[in-house]
Amino acid sequence: MRAEVTLRGHMYLKQRKSTFMYKRNCVHAVECAVQIFFTACAFLTIVTVAVITGYLIVNGVPAIWKIGIRDMLFSTVWSPTAKQAQYGILYIVLTSLVGTAMAVMLGVPIALLTAVYLVEIASDKMAAVMKTAVELLSGIPSVVYGMLGLMVLNPLVYRLELRLYRDSVTHQFTGGANLLSAVLVLTLMILPTVTSISESALREVPAELKASSLALGASQMQTIFKVVIPAAKPGIITAVVLGVGRAVGEALAISLVSGGCVNIPLPFYPVRFLTTAIVGEMGYAAGLHRQALFTIGLVLFIFIILVNLTLNHIVRSGDK
Amino acid sequence: MGLTWANRMCKKKSGVKIRTERLHLYYGSVHALRDITIEIAANRITALIGPSGCGKSTFLKTLNRMNDLAGNVRITGGVYLDGRDIYAPQIDVAKLRKRVGMVFQQPNPFPMSIYENIAYGPKIHGMRQKGELDRIVEESLRGAAIWDEVKNRLDEPALRLSGGQQQRLCIARALAVQPEVLLMDEPTSALDPASTIKTEELMKKLRTDYTVVVVTHNMQQALRVSDDTLFFLNGELVEAGQTKELFLAPADRRTQDYITGKFG
Known part of the structure; x- marks a missing residue:
């Protein structure tokens, strides 16, 4: 009995050595220094997140107070430089939501089918070539996508626009610079992420599961769509959520x-996203306009946080 | 119950269900099966035994053409199901696999409900009527001796079942497409002893309606459940015969060495 008590006491002492930050206290000076250096590096991330969050809240909230939450979030008129300045960001928020949703709806099926092709259909050689291409696609800087969109996509979309609105007297022609073009560029940009994560999810599906389906007389396509994809669902959802994050x-x-105009998000309207509003206006905005842009940043930040929380939730429930 | 079976087995003049003739199989340059000529009797349990890599699983997979899935496999000779060559060009592999079902080593239910797991096969083959599907699901689960355990939770995910239950579910899933032959690739090697016994009892019951071919690395199991045994070594069929005779008085020295545990 007594021995046990002393043993417990000993363990208690030992445990006290491990603090919140360190597993154990260092002994030598060099080790101490290294430990502190590593800790500092690690804290850089946490500090950055904290600073960004704090900064966005501090700078983004005042505009809401001044403008009023209704006039800001639920009003559609954004004219910050007018005499009677108005700061309604509803269309901007909607554009980001609708644009992302459309890009995901277009991009996810393509990416998923690409992944299925890579895993189930392509020969090993072909799959290797395609994988390299997908990885390259994800490495291309976004400004290059933008340039190509400007030079290649916009004229094509303009042609479509001309054909569709040939007889319209009210339509304002966009020259191809509109929501549809943005959605198509976003679609291309999320393809690599969604493809490669779906691909690894599909590769994880046990071979015997596929074999069981085939052994029941199912065809390869039936097996892919009814067994393989459902089995890879958690990974595919992760891929979709990451794609949403990238697009937002x-x-x-x-x-x-x-x-770049603030407009209701319809395919052939020129539109402004949360992100493009900041990119386009931050350079010249001042006063309340500038603060309103920080509010937009805050809204964007909240979106991203929600996306990440969803992701964490999925990953955790997938572990169970 | 056991007696009736025994009587029936004695009375029944077992026909030949599967016959292979001068069957060779190559994985690339590896000669995995050498000149296998054998008859497998209907409504009996045939055990395939032999050390790892002897070709017993490969042989099993030639019987429902699962080897087609691996690349660079070459097969010569013939495999005949009820006298018809299953490697003939006009054979529909899906239909063949409907007739020759398979159960794998690892229990591997599909990620769907218990009900949907069983209904999967019939649906694939065009069955749509709800009432008929319900009947097939119940019958198959009863056939695999798991109905009583799952009848109140058919909508639960199959992955929630225990390993032994999952394996019997997989057997039920194979039965649902009404096969004539059931191939089993070490069906109990991933199971605990209690589940193994249950599965073995089930196998014995199944031979009334099906021809069962089972790969096993466990000689006691072969002795317990099978009527006939084929002993493979290095891709060759060394010896075949009624299980009791083969274990009691093996004709080949290598068979004797294997079943007495000298190697393997």
């Missing part, structure tokens, strides 16, 4: 192709 946060590429 993208600024540069779409600022070049989306036209």
